[in-house]
């Protein structure tokens with residue numbers, strides 16, 4: 001059913017496991033077969049490049065080989081380049097998949113997209129928090145200035 005390359009990757013995946021410090025995590029699943037894939041990515045925020053990727057997959061031989069290959073393919077890529085990787089690219093890199101297992105490669109493509117989306121969501125959230133924090137500092141400064149003005153005014157009145 002599977003070619004030698006798929007079986008070799010399934011037996012010795014290069015990217016299996018969790019990735020401490022990952023700043024993007026994508027989890028997808030297929031309700032029909034019940035397989036679940038999780039891809040973890042570490043993105044260099046300055047470069048916008050994925051410099052490490054790992055996976056945890058609960059699924060078939062093809063699901064594990066597809067996720068491992070997807071991780072291999074996105075390393076060193078920009079987020080935009082990673083999003084352009086299709087399930088067909090994953091199948092080609094594996095040297096082919098049985099027709100009934102094509103959906104496993106689709107799941108891998110979706111897991112990449114979910115991990116990138118999660119990273120972007122976290123970056124946006126951090127930017128919003130930083131913007132709110134700046135506006136809070138400005139408000140505090142304004143309040144202090146008002147207090148000083150009030151004190152000066154009352155000192156003048158006492159001296160009159």
Ligand code: FES
Nearest residue numbers: 033035060063104
């Ligand atoms: Fe569903 Fe492989 S059988 S992902």
